[in-house]
Amino acid sequence: MxxxxxxxxxxxxxxxxxxxxxxxxxxxxxxxxxxxxxxxxxxxxxxxxxxxxxxxxxxxxxxxxxxxxxxxxxxxxxxxxxxxxxxxxxxxxxxxxxxxxxxxxxxxxxxxxxxxxxxxxxxxxxxxxxxxxxxxxxxxxxxxxxxxxxxxxxxxxxxxxxxxxxxxxxxxxxxxxxxxxxxxxxxxxxxxxxxxxxxxxxxxxxxxxxxxxxxxxxGSVEARPAPVHPSFNEPDLSAERRVSYTDERATLPAVAVAWRVPDPVTELDDFLPYVVLGELLTDGDASRLVERLIHTDQTATAVAAHTTFMAEPFASRGPTVMLIQAFLPPGNAVDTVLGTVQEELARIAEGVDEAELDRVKARVAAQLLRGDDSVMGRSRRFATAEIFHGDASMSARFPALLGEVTAEAVAQAAAALTPNRRAVLEVIPGGAQ
Amino acid sequence: MSNVIPGLAPEVPLSLPVPVERTLPNGLRVLLTRRPGVPLAEVRLSIPAAHADLAAADLLSAALFSGTETASMTEIAQRLQGVGGALGAGADPDRIAVSGNSLATGLPELLEVLGDLLKAAEYPEGPLAVERSRIIDGLSVAEQQPDFQVNRVLDARLWDGHPYGHQQPTAAEVAAVERDAVLALHASRVHPAGARLIIVGDIDTDAAFAAVEKALGDWNGAGEPRHMEPLPELVAGPLVLVDRPGSVQSAIRVAYPAVERTHPDNAAQHLANLVFGGYFSSRLVMNLRETKGYGYSPRSRVDHSPAGSIQLAAVDVATEVTGPALAEVRAELRGMAERPPAADELDLARRYALGSVKLATATQAGVANYISVLAASGLPLAWLAEHSERIREVTPADVQRVAAERLDPDRAVTVVLGDGAEVREPLAAFGEIEAA
CATH class of the missing domain: 3.30.830.10 (Metalloenzyme, LuxS/M16 peptidase-like)
Incomplete structure (x- = not known):
């Protein structure tokens, strides 16, 4: 399909x-x-x-x-x-x-x-x-x-x-x-x-x-000028940044890695491939990182990838990120997982199979439709589409726009996620193990 | 500009879909509901599993998708993904449940995959070991969560000796489950007799039933039906303190008796719970949150499970106000009989209850969930309409009566999880304390 x-x-x-x-x-x-x-x-x-x-x-x-x-x-x-x-x-x-x-x-x-x-x-x-x-x-x-x-x-x-x-x-x-x-x-x-x-x-x-x-x-609410929305932009990273901290109640090592992505509003066409890439990486047992990290290597116990910090690609401005987070079995090393993530991104950068891409897009479309079945969800999504994209009806077009993302664009997106542009946050478990 | 708060337009009557019910020759009950809207289908399968080993049932649920004689885990996932679909499974003391959704056009394919899993899941050793480790890892995190910790103690305190007393297996129990035990559980329990399949969505019910027949008509084998005993009477006792050193909040849980959905007092109980703590405009929220600022989310609810019902008040509060917060919870609970709701307070809860049914059945997933929850108690979806009519008839005197019978803090079970060094002394004011 x-x-x-x-x-x-x-x-x-x-x-x-x-x-x-x-x-x-x-x-x-x-x-x-x-x-x-x-x-x-x-x-x-x-x-x-x-x-x-x-x-x-x-x-x-x-x-x-x-x-x-x-x-x-x-x-x-x-x-x-x-x-x-x-x-x-x-x-x-x-x-x-x-x-x-x-x-x-x-x-x-x-x-x-x-x-x-x-x-x-x-x-x-x-x-x-x-x-x-x-x-x-x-x-x-x-x-x-x-x-x-x-x-x-x-x-x-x-x-x-x-x-x-x-x-x-x-x-x-x-x-x-x-x-x-x-x-x-x-x-x-x-x-x-x-x-x-x-x-x-x-x-x-x-x-x-x-x-x-x-x-x-x-109609009678007072008319007042809207604020000017300043640009929040700042330069991309040119060298990796890395921070770790101990969480006293955590029991498993965890890592989050993020890269800057194109602006979700002003560079929508360039941003959408990252939304598809996130699904390709971690949606379901057939996805690249779930299959590799969890089932094959067993170096992660859970993994999720998405765009924007709150996973709302169509209700965000820039600057924002593509984010991958993983929880590791006790004693596993974050660097091993990061290395494997880069390997899998490099594989995707070499090219994506059309059949795999179609499956991912079908699931993305179904999930967006499911959100639209709720009247509350629909009213909120129409409103944010109007706020961020200047047109509420864009809300209904996102599945089709994602459907038009090409294999080549997804490969290019993956190729841009290089180690020198990433920010890494590591959680060291301090909890009872 | 008008500054008069507008009233409501005439009420729109509750309109519930009527599921088409069929039973396959192998015993599977199928409830099909056409609800257009988005072009999707929601699927809920419930398989009775009373007295199944819970650790084995959890592992079975996690590894159900790990492979069959003819398909690998990846191939199964690809087939589902290709129709915009996903399936997941879980277990509780009553059942093993499989639920999911897909594009409506993909429903036959989703059912074929489901049929393959039910008939031929292999639980291969490698993937099974992965899922076993993942459950254990997940438990290690959950065991640091206040809500999980306090619920485990509360279940044990309420239902010791009944399967409901132990609803979350330990890591050691999960680690001990071998592949043979999962295969044996599947062989003895994963059968259509007594099972129930619910499908809701933009479907043609005849075509969907034909797809069910094709995919699940040859699902068979003899089950071993086991009965779940009713829950024992709640026995009050000393306050149970669960020590969580360094905790910056205390999780207060107060459980008290409830009647089941079919009891004549159920409608009054429903409204009594709302007035006490079941919605934002309740006494508990207005007092503990909006007046005192003790907690973000004070709440109470009625839990109806197949083996019985219970009411539970819950709030997480800053450590230093643990004693005052528990005193307020107890006072509000007692207050339901001492200061019963006047007509306007009751009508507010009544209108909320009547509207909630409309909101909860406004989506395909909501309809599927409600059909499933009610069916677990042997009730049809239409029961909601009957219940709504009974809600209309409840009087303040009814609420006062059910409150006097059951909303009594001295006959409740109270469990507090918090920093013992800080909260033991303030809690001692309430009487004897038992360590968890």
Whole structure:
């Protein structure tokens, strides 16, 4: 089967912009009686100020603490009272807020998102409360478990030099404790204007009615200029960088290796072969590194390759990376694994079999389609496609674009991943063995 | 701009697909559901495995894809990948489960691969040894995770002597499993009688059933059906402290009794759990997270398993607030009977419960998972509609009654994992402490 034969679902998409600059994506589909409402702001961890690591994420928490017409915790209460669920998530290049509700809750969700787009109600008290909650989140996900922050927090400072690209986006406790209500106001003023956001609605709704509701609730949100997005670019590595650290709770050696890749937005055509390469390397037992490292050499016990630190190739800007991480059986050497990875990359650089490439593309397409079956997933992906690629309908075209990646392009991508351009992070197990 | 919070449009009724049910002559129950949307198919196979050796079942699940008489592991993986597919397997005390998905057009090929594995998996010595080592390596990492550590102790404390008391094998148990034991387990248990295959997706149910017949019609052999005993009554006792030196958080787990899905109190229990800690707007979250800032994710849930049901409250908190946090969990639990929800608090949970069913059945994978979970308790998907109607009828008095009967911290099992040197003294205020 070739990717060209895979039928893509035809989601109708309407896009328009309000006078205040808010970009709107409406994608009606009556498949299930639910509606997804997502708002994506074009600001992520890279934009937080020095001395305020973790602030983009902390601010995301503050967006749930109430707004003009909504009290503390009432956003959640209203959405849940409509039978819906909600969440927010902070990424390297964006922050999203999303709601999934039975379709009769559409207007409520639009009202709630519009209300906080006018500004959250931040007080000393609820800020202190959420600083405490975020610290517990970091303790659960980073400090109190093996391999916490590996590699997404630990690798960027090896790879990058600038504050924007290298700092810990979860934040230090010192910086979190230093956050003030004024910081939050400044951050909102700078990065949360309607003109820096995309509203995306997917699922079971009437297009004309939704359009009217969007105008009614978001039309009067103040018009403010969007921030200028600075380039975060910095030079590629010219010599290998390597850092190791001991994780007291880790039991297995682990390694992450990363190389800079073309910009996922401005150099999309050159970036896509790396997305395919990641799947070719580690998706399933037939993939190159799983077969070689795990089953043949038995020098790794788990291995995964992907582009961008959070594995979201279509929702990232540059500079970013192709990343391979492996966990090793006790006593195995990281250098052996790195040597084998380079060997396998060199083999791919010599040429890739078309049949193998077609299989990989079929699996990639199926995984993207599976994400699109969820109304919530769909609304979020339409929004990030609009933010990063200037067109929500690009979201439906990614499988086809990946399908057009040639064997030659994948080989060239592999050839570019040379040892002198790599950043390596090694975890030395200190845990009970 | 309107500053009046809008109400809801008229409710859209719950609409559930109706699975087509067929049984193959070899005993395999097949539930097929057409749910268009994306051009994919979801597959869930459940094979009863009560009283199977858990370490052997884990190894069987991991090595099921390692090769057959006619195909190598790589060839099997390539066939699946070629149709955009993947399969995985896992075991628990009740069953061995195989699940996966593929492009809808590739469903016949995925079923052929599945049939080959079920009928002819060889568990070759080399790949089996790799999978054995990988399970052991994975366990060494899991055993450093607070949640895994505390659950192991909690299971043992709750269900000692019942298979549910030991749900995660040890590295030594896995290391001791030889190929013969895996082959013997496959020969005795991997059979269609009593097994259930669920397919949901953009499929024609007749064509999909024909593909099942072709791929699995000759899957056969005699099984040894074993019955799983019902869970014993929960027995309260001293607080169990699991020492984890240097832990920067304490994992608090409080387990208390529950009735099964078919019990008349189930709908009231469902709503009582939501009000207490089952969703963000619950008392537990508002108190421990949004007021006190003690924990990121305080929560409670009702677990319905084939052998019985249990309720569990859980929160991970900073070491220094371990005592106060446990006191709040206990107070909120007791508060459900002492301060029962008023009509508005109950209605909020009720509307959330009714909406959740619509959200959870809005994807192919969601429908497949719900059919599978309910079938494990002998219930059809349509049970969700009946349950929704019962949810509408629950009164505050019903919630107070089920809370008084079961939400009592003094009749619960409490396990705390944390830095013993720091938390032993504050926990002593709650009574006797037993070391894990």
């Amino acid at each position: 070739t990717v060209a034969t895979i039928p893509a679902p035809a989601f109708a998409i309407e896009r328009f912009k309000l006078a205040n600059g808010l970009r709107v994506v409406l994608a009606p589909d009556p498949g299930a009686p639910v509606v997804g409402v997502a708002v994506v702001y074009d600001v992520g961890m890279r934009s937080e100020p020095e001395g305020r690591t973790g602030f983009a994420h902390l601010f995301e928490h503050m967006m749930f603490q109430g707004s003009h017409n909504v009290g503390k915790a009432e956003h959640m209460r209203h959405v849940q009272s409509a039978g819906g669920t909600f969440n927010g998530s902070t990424h390297i290049d964006y922050t999203d807020y999303f709601n999934l509700l039975p379709s009769n809750g559409l207007e409520l969700a639009l009202f709630l998102e519009a209300d906080r787009m006018r500004g959250p109600a931040i007080t000393e008290e609820n800020l202190a409360n959420q600083v405490s909650v975020v610290k517990e989140e970091i303790r659960v996900n980073v400090l109190n478990r093996p391999y916490g922050g590996f590699p997404w927090i630990k690798l960027p400072p090896v790879m990058f030099d600038t504050f924007a690209n290298s700092h810990d986006g979860y934040g230090s406790f010192v910086d979190l404790d230093a956050a003030t209500v004024d910081d939050a106001k400044s951050f909102f003023n700078a990065y949360y204007p309607a003109s820096n956001a995309v509203l995306s609605v997917a699922g079971d709704f009437d297009l004309a009615q939704a359009r009217e509701l969007v105008e009614r609730h978001f």
